[in-house]
Amino acid sequence: MCTMIAAKLPLTAAARGPAGWFPADHAYLAYDHPARLAAEHALLLDFVREADGPAQRLAVELPLDDAVALRDALSRAIDQAAAHEGGATAPAADSVGPNR
Amino acid sequence: MTYTTDQYEGLIAETITVTGANGDPVTAYFARPLGPGPFPAVLLIHHLPGWDEFYRETARRYAHHGYLCLSPDLYCRAGHGAPEDVAAKVRAEGGVPDDQVVGDAQGCIDLLRAHPAHNGKVGVTGTCSGGRHTVLIASRATGVDAAVDCWGGRVVQAPDDRPPAQPVPPIDYTADLQCPLLGLFGEEDSAPSPAQVAEHEAALQAHGKTYEFHMYPGAGHGFFYYDRPAVYRAEAAVDAWEKIWEFFGRHLRG
Structure with missing residues (x-):
């Protein structure tokens, strides 16, 4: 955690990932190092279903x-x-x- | 270490399990040269984006240079999957607790020190959050002979930055730093900023610690990352790696 800008909030949403639709129960928000975007920091937005493990994630990295x-x-x-x-x-x- | 084209060389690299904080099993990648040694050891701490391919490659690089290199997955308790997916979960939970990191590191150091091919010396290094953890481990774990902090952010934490998982800034442990410290930083980095690096340097001086800090112009955060063209700075990276080999060579091979 280089910036400590991070938040987590509960949701009752539906999200679509590579494996199809899943019920998203949390959103993760952060401003930190992206995994793919060509930038030192980015706004990181994830929609997840926590019970399914880390892989069940719809991820966006935004300038x-x-x-x-x-x-x-x-x-x-x-x-x-x-x-x-x-x-x-x-x-x-x-x-x-x-x-x- | 000088290489010649006629020398024998080989290494083995594999995933193992180490006993970490609270007796927990911690997954780790262990790369080491073949042969009886004795070899110095390096504990390699991954960065915030997770226990990813860069760390496996870097572990093999250390082994290629004659070090037993152990790189633990500090995020393994969050589950398994693609490194960036696991890192996203850890980030949302506020990062891994410092006490847990120190416990995991101690387990790794103990394993390295018990290895039959070990020469009795252990270094620790890491980049990004792993640089911060390096300073923490070199101050709070036992059995560290040299440390290399590569642009560790939040060694200096703002007064309002005292989350439960990281309640004490590593700079506050400077009196307990047990070994020489090499610091490698980019002038354009914001975490750590040049001002924060200077603050850390002043604390090291005040406590009479042995250290070498290098600040690279034109470089920002992550200038070793050749797979990230936006941040990779070849000239700084080449020079910094030479400094690492010289520093660890001087403190761990003697």
Whole structure:
């Protein structure tokens, strides 16, 4: 660990690796030495299913500029999704509420 | 060590199991010259990206130069798979604990010292996080006669960098450093930065330790890695390897 910039968060996601789809239960995030990208450091993003061992991993190594662009795009998409869900779910929730 | 084209040469390299910290079995790659010896020994500590092919090749290189070379898989408790996959898991868990690394290293040193072809001298070296571990092992394990730190990051840790697995920066053990230390660094490296290298050097001077530090202009982190064109610096690597052979030769062959 040369930077100590690392995080791990639980997920209930699906990811697709070389062996097909698997349930991803964690994401690993780090900024450290990449295995393949031609750079000293990179944003390292992994989706894993821990119970399956280290090999069950979907890995991406991003240059920092690309990581920033991805973060911004994710942010925009998440905001749009939340707005979309808010608009779609509020009436639906009302329509199935106990007082209707 | 001078080579001639008419000399006999052979080596054996294989995976073995060493008893490490807490009595745990630790996988290790052992490369050694054929013949009765006596040969000096080198404990080779892998880098953050894992126990990968570079370390097997480097172990064989040490054997080619007449050393018993043992390289443990410090990540073996995390499971097995492609080195980068195992390293990703270890990284997410905050790295391996320093106490465990020292215990694993002690098991390796004891095995090397018990080997019938050993000459009684042990060096330790590693790159990247393995450079940090080298400083730690040379200070906290027993039976180390020389150490080579190749750009070890976090020998100096920031005040807010005291995670449970690495609670004490290796520089804090400088008083306990038991052997001469050779340090090889790149001027463009950020971990360790030239300022951190200077801080380590000042601590070594303050404690009256024997050391040699070399800082290569135009080189960053990982300048030995010939399979990483972005960081490989041939001129610095060739010079640094010559310094390693001279340093280990002087301290381990005598």
